[in-house]
Amino acid sequence: DIQMTQSPSSLSASVGDRVTITCQASQDINNYLNWYQQKPGKAPKLLIYDASTLETGVPSRFSGNGTGTDFTFTISSLQPEDIAAYYCQQYDNLPLTFGGGTKVEFK
Amino acid sequence: EVQLVESGGGLVQPGRSLRLSCTTSGFTFGDYGMNWVRQAPGKGLEWVGFIRRKAYGGTTEYAASVKGRFTISRDDSKSIAYLQMNSLKTEDAAVYYCTRDQGDGNNAKGDDYWGQGTLVTVSS
Numbered sequence: 001d002i003q004m005t006q007s008p009s010s011l012s013a014s015v016g017d018r019v020t021i022t023c024q025a026s027q028d029i030n031n032y033l034n035w036y037q038q039k040p041g042k043a044p045k046l047l048i049y050d051a052s053t054l055e056t057g058v059p060s061r062f063s064g065n066g067t068g069t070d071f072t073f074t075i076s077s078l079q080p081e082d083i084a085a086y087y088c089q090q091y092d093n094l095p096l097t098f099g100g101g102t103k104v105e106f107k
Numbered sequence: 108e109v110q111l112v113e114s115g116g117g118l119v120q121p122g123r124s125l126r127l128s129c130t131t132s133g134f135t136f137g138d139y140g141m142n143w144v145r146q147a148p149g150k151g152l153e154w155v156g157f158i159r160r161k162a163y164g165g166t167t168e169y170a171a172s173v174k175g176r177f178t179i180s181r182d183d184s185k186s187i188a189y190l191q192m193n194s195l196k197t198e199d200a201a202v203y204y205c206t207r208d209q210g211d212g213n214n215a216k217g218d219d220y221w222g223q224g225t226l227v228t229v230s231s
Binding site for chain 2 (some may be wrong): 001019024032034036042043044045046049055087090094095096097098099100101
């Protein structure tokens with residue numbers, strides 16, 4: 001199975017800050033990576049697929065980058081509604097596997 | 108509007124069975140593969156399994172943790188996906204999400220639409 005190592009597990013930031021989350025795959029997954037946002041008590045929402053393609057309707061302050069084994073997810077200017085947990089997921093091979101998640105909180 | 112609604116969750120004793128349903132609308136169900144994903148309380152996301160569209164045989168794939176105990180099926184005439192869970196263990200307790208796969212119906216690519224989830228509690 002492909003292991004996805006996501007860091008940090010949590011972070012505190014202020015409104016307007018740039019936030020970056022990393023996700024490392026245990027083997028090359030090309031660009032077969034999704035990023036999800038999950039707000040408390042809600043289902044996850046797909047933000048980015050193919051490592052860097054923004055899902056329709058997702059604000060442009062969200063972005064993704066990377067290929068191979070190393071990936072980043074960035075919020076360019078943190079907004080109050082961005083407080084959530086974020087997960088990466090690889091789909092290069094079954095089983096689909098998720099990173100452990102990053103909880104983004106306000107400082 | 109794409110909608111997925113899970114039902115069938117509840118409290119069940121270890122070793123017993125439960126069947127979850129995922130009723131969908133707003134898209135051509137038969138054109139898509141479907142996933143089940145679960146989340147234990149306070150924990151991260153875990154993929155449970157995938158069912159291909161009928162054009163690719165409607166075959167299934169499972170996580171090792173549930174293989175042999177869980178079965179995913181689909182009824183394209185009703186636009187419903189099912190998750191039959193047998194021999195339940197306490198570690199199967201979680202919110203179970205039904206998701207639409209964003210791929211071609213043959214190769215799983217992750218989840219572009221999610222249901223609201225249904226809680227399964229496994230306890231004696």
